[in-house]
Amino acid sequence: xxxxxxxxxxxxxxxxxxxxxxxxxxxxxxxxxxxxxxxxxxxxxxxxxxxxxxxxxxxxxxxxxxxxxxxxxxxxxxxxxxxxxxxxxxxxxxxxxxxxxxxxxxxxxxxxxxxxxxxxxxxxxxxxxxxxxxxxxxxxxxxxxxxxxxxxxxxxxxxxxxxxxxxxxxxxxxxxxxxxxxxxxxxxxxxxxxxxxxxxxxxxxxxxxxxxxxxxxxxxxxxxxxxxxxxxxxxxxxxxxxxxxxxxxxxxxxxxxxxxxxxxxxxxxxxxxxxxxxxxxxxxxxxxxxxxx
Numbered sequence: 504x505x506x507x508x509x510x511x512x513x514x515x516x517x518x519x520x521x522x523x524x525x526x527x528x529x530x531x532x533x534x535x536x537x538x539x540x541x542x543x544x545x546x547x548x549x550x551x552x553x554x555x556x557x558x559x560x561x562x563x564x565x566x567x568x569x570x571x572x573x574x575x576x577x578x579x580x581x582x583x584x585x586x587x588x589x590x591x592x593x594x595x596x597x598x599x600x601x602x603x604x605x606x607x608x609x610x611x612x613x614x615x616x617x618x619x620x621x622x623x624x625x626x627x628x629x630x631x632x633x634x635x636x637x638x639x640x641x642x643x644x645x646x647x648x649x650x651x652x653x654x655x656x657x658x659x660x661x662x663x664x665x666x667x668x669x670x671x672x673x674x675x676x677x678x679x680x681x682x683x684x685x686x687x688x689x690x691x692x693x694x695x696x697x698x699x700x701x702x703x704x705x706x707x708x709x710x711x712x713x714x715x716x717x718x719x720x721x722x723x724x725x726x727x728x729x730x731x732x733x734x735x736x737x738x739x740x741x742x743x744x745x746x747x748x749x750x751x752x753x754x755x756x757x758x759x760x761x762x763x764x765x766x767x768x769x770x771x772x773x774x775x776x777x778x779x780x781x782x783x784x785x786x787x788x789x790x791x792x793x794x795x796x
Contacts, residue, residue, distance in 0.1 A: 741785025
């Protein structure tokens with residue numbers, strides 16, 4: 504007998520670190536999000552006991568434990584595959600340290616129902632005093648991409664080939680997932696959202712930024728300008744450039760030097776080692792989790 508299918512949208516959270524941020528996110532969803540939903544929580548550890556730490560925070564949450572921590576993209580894929588296999592019509596990927604002040608899902612479901620051609624939907628991210636929308640990249644990113652002439656839904660923005668969506672709050676339907684495919688997993692942490700947006704651009708799937716907000720202070724889970732953040736940010740910027748321009752070795756070499764000189768002129772000598780390690784790993788096209796970080 505087939506298991507009972509649940510078509511409600513699933514909110515996928517990837518947890519890593521202390522449980523207080525994840526519990527706060529779950530409690531916020533209960534208090535604010537009025538649309539019917541369930542939560543799939545992918546536990547990347549590193550400590551045990553997440554089930555007990557979040558007990559009572561949300562009435563419908565399922566924890567998938569994987570303390571091997573294969574990375575953010577892999578965690579999102581794990582949760583999404585589980586949700587879609589259970590019948591979910593759509594998945595909202597939300598960072599475990601994000602909060603909402605008004606309901607978001609109803610609007611996302613309404614928009615995606617009216618515009619099934621869209622590949623990915625995103626909300627703005629309120630990062631302290633800044634309201635962030637899309638990330639704008641230079642010519643290296645839009646190389647070979649065609650402009651998107653899809654008409655923007657009211658109150659929304661359709662991305663240009665030079666733009667990508669932020670991964671802290673992304674929404675995708677089952678049909679779009681089957682066209683776009685899963686998150687890129689080779690980055691481990693950072694820039695997988697930029698690479699996923701690039702894939703959507705390549706496939707001609709519209710990317711849309713809605714008029715909604717989530718509250719998200721960047722890098723709270725791993726620490727802003729931590730050694731881990733600096734390493735993967737440097738490495739993955741070079742890794743994505745390699746994927747788009749595999750023959751542009753000289754350009755990548757000089758971009759790596761640019762990343763290093765930024766740390767030098769900032770006077771952040773404590774971050775020079777992880778930046779150098781990241782640049783060298785990027786030059787080698789190293790992928791996945793690095794055992795040093």
